[in-house]
Amino acid sequence: MADPNMPIRLRGLLPASWFSDGPTPVLDTVLAGLGAPLAWAYSLYAFVLAQARLRTSSGVFLDLFALDFFGTRFPRRPAESDPNYEARIEAELVRPRATRAAMMQALTDLTGRPPVLRELWNTADVGAYNTPTRAYAGGLAVAPRVTGYGISIGGYGRGRIGYGVRSQAAGTSAGAGRYGSLSFPNQVFITAYRPQRISLRYRSGYGAPRGGYGRGRLAYTSLSETESAVSDADILATVAATKAEGITAWVRITD
Numbered sequence: 600m601a602d603p604n605m606p607i608r609l610r611g612l613l614p615a616s617w618f619s620d621g622p623t624p625v626l627d628t629v630l631a632g633l634g635a636p637l638a639w640a641y642s643l644y645a646f647v648l649a650q651a652r653l654r655t656s657s658g659v660f661l662d663l664f665a666l667d668f669f670g671t672r673f674p675r676r677p678a679e680s681d682p683n684y685e686a687r688i689e690a691e692l693v694r695p696r697a698t699r700a701a702m703m704q705a706l707t708d709l710t711g712r713p714p715v716l717r718e719l720w721n722t723a724d725v726g727a728y729n730t731p732t733r734a735y736a737g738g739l740a741v742a743p744r745v746t747g748y749g750i751s752i753g754g755y756g757r758g759r760i761g762y763g764v765r766s767q768a769a770g771t772s773a774g775a776g777r778y779g780s781l782s783f784p785n786q787v788f789i790t791a792y793r794p795q796r797i798s799l800r801y802r803s804g805y806g807a808p809r810g811g812y813g814r815g816r817l818a819y820t821s822l823s824e825t826e827s828a829v830s831d832a833d834i835l836a837t838v839a840a841t842k843a844e845g846i847t848a849w850v851r852i853t854d
Contacts, residue, residue, distance in 0.1 A: 605634035605641070653689060657681050664688060672836055676828040697843035702789070705841045710829055712792040719786070725779035786847045791834045793854050 609630045618626060649655040656664055661684050665673045673691060675684050690708065695701040699716060706714040717724045831852050842848050 605638040606630040609634055609637075653685060653692075656685065661685055661688065668692065672840065679828070694841075696841050699787075702787075702838070702841050705837050706789075706791050706834065709833065709837050710792055710794045712795065714792065715790040717788045719778075719780045719783045719788070722779065785845055786849065787842070789838060789848055789850045791838070791850060791852050793831070793834075793852060794829050 606627065610626075649657070650660040653661075653664060658681065661681055662675055665675070665684075665688050668688075669691065673688070694705060699718075702716060703713060719725060834852055835850060838848050838850055
């Protein structure tokens with residue numbers, strides 16, 4: 600910002616004996632004229648200095664910073680504030696890549712929901728015989744019970760997952776008794792979830808008795824609140840930017 604004391608600072612540089620102690624309107628006018636461009640130059644210097652660092656950048660300079668580092672693949676989201684965009688840029692600069700954990704983290708940061716990753720050649724993602732948590736058929740005698748062939752509680756291995764039975768916990772990468780295969784090396788199957796949208800069904804409208812000052816569910820809203828700033832193209836671009844070279848990622852996007 601401009602320095603309003605610039606004329607006073609210039610006056611302090613002049614020899615005191617050159618001017619009287621009384622009012623000096625002519626000198627003050629001259630110093631104000633000289634101080635205005637100097638104050639503007641100082642404010643420009645302070646602004647440029649702030650834009651030289653990511654954490655103090657603002658406005659279009661954040662967009663230029665992202666364009667410089669990431670090209671066009673990391674634009675500002677619609678109506679996104681400077682602090683939010685700066686935080687996303689900073690996280691993207693040091694984001695890990697090329698690992699399963701990195702893919703989980705990248706998609707979770709993007710959508711707010713953890714994806715499901717399965718590799719058919721990874722025994723941790725598919726069913727197996729005689730393992731503590733997976734079995735050919737049957738399950739432990741604890742809730743929730745799952746069954747396999749013959750709809751029995753017990754079975755080979757006494758695991759908790761049988762062929763064709765769904766996973767115990769939704770949203771995890773644990774298998775559900777699926778057949779594995781060594782015919783899919785260097786391939787990963789990803790189920791990515793779109794961000795959850797705001798529900799308007801509990802918001803009261805005009806003339807309804809559910810709202811009041813400081814309480815209730817009455818609120819202004821718009822359709823923009825139900826629109827996600829993350830598109831399917833953003834999800835696919837994140838997968839492409841995070842996966843290791845030579846890995847084929849098959850992506851299913853769902854709500």
